Amino acid sequence: MSAPVPDVSIILPCAGLATRFGAPYAKELHCLAPGVTILDRSLETVVELAKSGLAVRVVVVFGPHKLDTVKYLARYAGTFQLVFVYQDDEAEPGLDGAIRCALPMTRGAVALVLPDIVVSSVGSLRDALRQTDVTGWSVVAAKERDPAVLRQMGALTVAGRNGAVIVEAAAEKPADPAGFNALWGIVAVAETQAHRLPEVARRDAASPLAGARALMVERIVNYNTTEG
Numbered sequence: 001m002s003a004p005v006p007d008v009s010i011i012l013p014c015a016g017l018a019t020r021f022g023a024p025y026a027k028e029l030h031c032l033a034p035g036v037t038i039l040d041r042s043l044e045t046v047v048e049l050a051k052s053g054l055a056v057r058v059v060v061v062f063g064p065h066k067l068d069t070v071k072y073l074a075r076y077a078g079t080f081q082l083v084f085v086y087q088d089d090e091a092e093p094g095l096d097g098a099i100r101c102a103l104p105m106t107r108g109a110v111a112l113v114l115p116d117i118v119v120s121s122v123g124s125l126r127d128a129l130r131q132t133d134v135t136g137w138s139v140v141a142a143k144e145r146d147p148a149v150l151r152q153m154g155a156l157t158v159a160g161r162n163g164a165v166i167v168e169a170a171a172e173k174p175a176d177p178a179g180f181n182a183l184w185g186i187v188a189v190a191e192t193q194a195h196r197l198p199e200v201a202r203r204d205a206a207s208p209l210a211g212a213r214a215l216m217v218e219r220i221v222n223y224n225t226t227e228g
Helices: 038-042 044-051 064-076 094-105 124-135 191-201
Strands: 008-013 031-033 056-062 081-086 109-113 117-119 137-143 154-161 164-172 182-189 213-216 220-222
Touching: 008 044, 008 094, 031 038, 038 044, 038 064, 038 117, 044 056, 044 124, 056 064, 056 094, 064 081, 081 094, 094 191, 109 124, 109 191, 117 182, 124 137, 124 182, 124 213, 137 154, 137 164, 137 220, 154 213, 164 191, 182 191, 182 213, 182 220
Parallel strands: 008 056, 008 109, 056 081, 137 213
Antiparallel strands: 109 182, 117 220, 137 182, 154 164, 154 182, 164 213
16 A cells, blocks of 8 residues: 655655764764653654644655664654655765755655754744745744854844744855854755755755745754754
8 A cells, every 4th residue: 555645744864974973873862861862852843743633754864874763763653654765875975965865755845854953842843834835945943143053054144024034044054154143953845846955955055045934943952063
């Protein structure tokens, strides 16, 4: 029997080496509390989305060194649909390559959720996906002024406009973070624009996030840094 067509799809890239994390195991499996890993925390927004009644497909991008993560994700098999895609890092390197690997398996609006990033509001993903019907693109973001942090993240310039917060500029891990005042933790995009999602993770391409609606949360933690 074929799998049901999802209402929304989540790309979960788990093929990275996380050399900065410095542990002998996958960073997303690091325990934050008994029985709770970073991956569990990052997926809280996705679990909330599935509980809202939407059919959710999570496309997990993995490499040969992440079989423990694949096994761990079995606990979510009854919560949302899981699809696993192998990333050949030579043919499709980096985060943008992981996104390209996953896109053929997505249907509906698409969100990029990173397994080492935790946002403070579990309902933010649902709200971001709703905004794609209006603006095409949306981000879950938090204010940030520390240039060291902005250099390691997807940096944004956000400003209030007509009662909403709008992304005026965006860059992936900018060498010069001057002028940026926020960072994104989740990106959501309408199905018609999903083919451009890899550009979000590229330093050598203009970001498609300019003009996106930003849903601001109190905190976004990146556990792939010493600060996290």
